[in-house]
Amino acid sequence: MNKKGKGTKTSKFGVPGRINHDSSQFYASRLYEDFPTEKKVKYVESTIPKENLNKIFCKSCENMEELPDNSVHLMVTSPPYNVGKEYDQNLSFTEYREFLKKVWKEVYRVLVPGGRVCINIANLGRKPYIPLHAFIIKDVLDIGFLMRGEIIWNKGSSASPSTAWGSWLSAKNPTLRDVHEYILVFSKDTFKRENPKKRESTISKEEFLEFTRSVWTFPAVSAKKIGHPAPFPEELPYRFIQLYTFKGEVVLDPFIGSGQTAIAAIKTGRYYVGYEINEEYVKLADKRIKNFLHRFKSPKLFDYIKKGTTNV
Numbered sequence: 001m002n003k004k005g006k007g008t009k010t011s012k013f014g015v016p017g018r019i020n021h022d023s024s025q026f027y028a029s030r031l032y033e034d035f036p037t038e039k040k041v042k043y044v045e046s047t048i049p050k051e052n053l054n055k056i057f058c059k060s061c062e063n064m065e066e067l068p069d070n071s072v073h074l075m076v077t078s079p080p081y082n083v084g085k086e087y088d089q090n091l092s093f094t095e096y097r098e099f100l101k102k103v104w105k106e107v108y109r110v111l112v113p114g115g116r117v118c119i120n121i122a123n124l125g126r127k128p129y130i131p132l133h134a135f136i137i138k139d140v141l142d143i144g145f146l147m148r149g150e151i152i153w154n155k156g157s158s159a160s161p162s163t164a165w166g167s168w169l170s171a172k173n174p175t176l177r178d179v180h181e182y183i184l185v186f187s188k189d190t191f192k193r194e195n196p197k198k199r200e201s202t203i204s205k206e207e208f209l210e211f212t213r214s215v216w217t218f219p220a221v222s223a224k225k226i227g228h229p230a231p232f233p234e235e236l237p238y239r240f241i242q243l244y245t246f247k248g249e250v251v252l253d254p255f256i257g258s259g260q261t262a263i264a265a266i267k268t269g270r271y272y273v274g275y276e277i278n279e280e281y282v283k284l285a286d287k288r289i290k291n292f293l294h295r296f297k298s299p300k301l302f303d304y305i306k307k308g309t310t311n312v
């Protein structure tokens, strides 16, 4: 119990539940000395020019000059892994981290205070294993983002069926076969998002209960079916959009590939901005978005695409 006799308080033995939990003692501990802390910043939100909304730019996202500072509400992406896919550049690990760091800094610039960053990442190799997610966490924290949690995406039976056992039924060298990926969640400067324009949340109670859990289970999508070597399912950006944005806000995917984030944004009444360096994928994404809009033939959707303003 805390001083006022209401709710629970962090104790040496932990607490079974958390009701009006008073955690001030925990957060004041020296453990937090070395981590970025919340900043006292005024909420600012710039408007993106209409012609740059609902658009995929065919260029490197290392420079996103089309987006003003403090203009994006959520970034969700899966970066290239530098593992020899056709779009990878064969960088050294240090060069690869420097490249991504440049992108995360741009993301920091364009996000509104409290805006979230959601990075989908799988770890690499076995001999030895490269915990890519650990390095990305370090780099993103160094920029000043506040880490908010991580999601284990359990791909279950849809994970590619690896038979690299290491040593079959022998203790000599059995190898772990990943059936999961990570999604790392951060926010810029503050924990809370302001909502001065009183925009509407669209998440249902069932979704909220499910999406706030740290393990998500849904299948991967077929690369062949989508026409891109490494798409994530639409479900992934959909969940973050529902959790972290209000209707009419802007979602950025700096490595948008086949356009899954754009489709999830349109479905939920949000605007998208994407970057993609490969012209073929930009064409693919634009075609998939167009097909999606025609399939739904929703006049409301068309109207909001035409309107192209964040002032809704």
Ligand SMILES: C[S@@+](CC[C@H](N)C(=O)[O-])C[C@H]1O[C@@H](n2cnc3c(N)ncnc32)[C@H](O)[C@@H]1O
Residues within 6 Å of the ligand: 059, 060, 061, 062, 077, 078, 079, 080, 081, 087, 228, 230, 231, 232, 233, 254, 255, 256, 257, 258, 259, 260, 261, 275, 276, 277, 278, 281
């Ligand atoms: C892992 S894929 C993302 C797939 C996407 N999530 C989807 O569902 O289709 C990474 C994408 O980043 C693109 N890419 C690589 N370097 C880039 C850069 N510097 N700027 C923008 N896009 C880049 C690649 O062409 C590739 O399509």
